Amino acid sequence: GIQVEQSPPDLILQEGANSTLRCNFSDSVNNLQWFHQxxxxxxxxxxxxxxxxxQNGRLSATTVATERYSLLYISSSQTTDSGVYFCAVLVFSGGYNKLIFGAGTRLAVHP
Amino acid sequence: DTAVSQTPKYLVTQMGNDKSIKCEQNLGHDTMYWYKQDSKKFLKIMFSYNNKELIINETVPNRFSPKSPDKAHLNLHINSLELGDSAVYFCASSPKKTGYGYTFGSGTRLTVV
Structure with missing residues (x-):
């Protein structure tokens, strides 16, 4: 089945710093979503x-489907950005869709 | 109004017991799902229902039995609970075809002791 890999697995930032999270996927997908837990x-x-x-406020995302990756940018990070960021690809199975999740990037933003 | 609501939020029970988790969505979506998040935060699909019909069953032990009385509700019943069933269970819903608008409930943290 399709593989979804996220990097880095863990990230620690000082408030105000910028970061880039990456998601690689092994096959063509119908869609891709980013989640924050x-x-x-x-x-x-x-x-x-x-x-x-x-783009949505301080967050933006870019997906290059032909090269099978997506990036999530967080600018001017705040402590409320802490949590786990998941990339999930949407695949169709038997005419219906399901999300396949990556393992996540754990982000801690310190004041 | 909560779009996808799950109850209970927390569930602590002994091994061998039977328990149920309820889920309701008011988004008018055709498809509902159960996902399991393990202790390492890994999320994996368990079941999917479309208009009360089971369409995806991801090799989940048959101690787990989903039930969908109508397209707005999807409950999860677990028999003979084991320690390894401890996890957070998320209900979700989406439109049938596109998957746009995938919405998750707030999760049920199940602890088996």
Whole structure:
């Protein structure tokens, strides 16, 4: 099956720093999503990005589908950005879709 | 209004017991899912239902039995609980075809002692 690899596995930042998270996937996918799991465990959908670039405030994401990777940029990081960031690819199985998750990047932003 | 709601949020139970987790979505989505997040935070799909019909079963032990009384509800019943079942279980929903708008519930943390 398709493999989804995220890097780095762990990241520690000082507040105000910028960072880039990477997601590589092993096969063509129908779509790709980035999620943030906050310290309370809630999964929040950040971007739905099959290709191209999207921006939402201090976060932006770029997916290059032909090269099978996606990047999540966090600028001017804040302590509230802490948590786990997941990349998940959408694949179709038997006419229906399912998300295959990467192992996540654990981000800690210190004041 | 909560889009995807799960109950209970926390569940602590002894080995061998049977327990259920309930999930409801008010987004009008056709498809609902159960995902399991293990102690290393890895998320994996367990089941998927579309309009009350089971469409994905990812080799989950048959002690786990999902039930969908209607397309807005998907419950998870677990028989003879084992220590290894301890995890966070997430319910999610999405439109049938595109997957756009995948929305997760807040999770149920199950601890088997």
């Amino acid at each position: 906050n310290p309370w465990g809630q999964l929040i959908n950040l971007f739905y990005i099959p290709s191209g670039t999207k």
